Amino acid sequence: MATQIQSPTLVKGARGSQSTIALKLLMATSGIIFILFVLAHMYGNLKAFAGHDAYDTYAAHLRTIGEPMLPHEGFLWVMRAVLLLSLVVHVACAVVLWRRARAARPVRYQVKKHVGATFASRLMRWGGVTILLFVIWHLLEFTIVKINVRPDQLPTDRHDPFLLLVDSFNVWWITLIYVVAMAMLGAHLHHGIWSACQTLGWTLNTRSRRLARQIAFVLALIISVGFVAVPIFIAAGVITKTS
């Protein structure tokens, strides 16, 4: 009987690629959770087009979902916990995968052969950092501190979600931050959805590859345009405090 002798390097390499696949699967799963969240959040934001009462009713409803089975804001806290866990997993896997890719290439390329791939991975890295910084600012602005960027307004305004929204996007630089962040989000989602499809084995033939590219493009476009619509229409004076 022939004995198979496995080189330690090969065994290590096989284990490494197995855990790389596991990390990519975790990134894809946490990414899908984010996509579901941003789709729902974007849909909710669009209530701003229906006016003050519709938006505030929606914001209040978020706090009562699942009652009386869940306590007040119970659903929101479950969602926050899931999002936080997903964020930790997504960022940690990204860092480990990036370090592995760098370690596998100890000498920097002399000639850049895959300029497109290098650009995409750089965009993912910097896009991810930008989105993270954006989310921190966003939470401070609308949830944790409820920063009133219009101190000339009545102090009670900031406790009214619709008025806080309109006050914020009546400030040009706040709108600009959101436009840039949503462009980054769109680019990140475009490449991220495509990568997730690859990880999940949905790009094995030409037809499925084309479909995955189309899904990535359409979802990224819907989410970024859907989000950016509210700030733009407020800044343009179409959605106002009296809407």
Ligand code: HEM
């Ligand atoms: C134009 C884009 C966006 C607008 C106008 C917007 C608006 C808002 C508002 C008004 C709230 C407070 C809701 C409330 O407390 O009733 C909120 C919460 C939040 N937003 Fe956004 N958002 C935008 C984009 C995003 C994006 C792209 C993300 C994530 C990538 C995000 C993540 C969150 C999170 C995590 C919360 C906190 C939910 C909670 O814990 O209560 N938002 N957003």
